[in-house]
Amino acid sequence: MVGFSIVVAYRPALMFTKNRPVSPEVEWSNYPIWHDNVLLADGRSEPSVPIKSLITDQDRYLLWRYEYVLANIYGTDYLVNPEGLVPKDSTVAVRDRASGRIVGKARYNGFFM
Helix, strand or coil, X not given: CHHHHHHHHHCHHHHCCCXXXXXXXXXXXXXXXXXXXXXXXXXXXXXXXXXXXXXXXXHHHCHHHEEEEEEEECCEEEEECCCCEEECCCEEECECCCCCCECEEXXXXXXXX
16 A cells, blocks of 8 residues: 555556546647737738627527637637637638537536537
8 A cells, every 4th residue: 555655646647547538628729819900911900800790690699608719710720719809801710510510619618518
C-alpha cells in the first residue's frame, strides 16, 4: 500500500490509460478567436454585421447553447462570439453535414448537446 501511494504521489502519469479521450477544450484550441472590427491587411475594412443575421431563425433560437460559433471568414475557420460582428460578404457559418446545424463550442457540457 505504501509503494502504491508513492507511485501515485510522484508519478501519477503511470496510472493513466493510453487511449483516454481528449477533452473538448483541446479540440477547440485549434481555431483562433475572431475579434470584432478587424482591419484587412491593406488597411481597408469591410462592412461588419452581427453573425446572427447570417444564420437561419431556427439556428438563432439555439445560439444560447454556444459560447463560440465556428465560421469560415476569408477562407479560414474562426471561433466567433454569438454576439460578435463579422464581415458581411466573406463569412459563412460552418454546418454539420449530417444534421445541418451550426457547429460551435458548447457553453454548457452535457445534456444539451
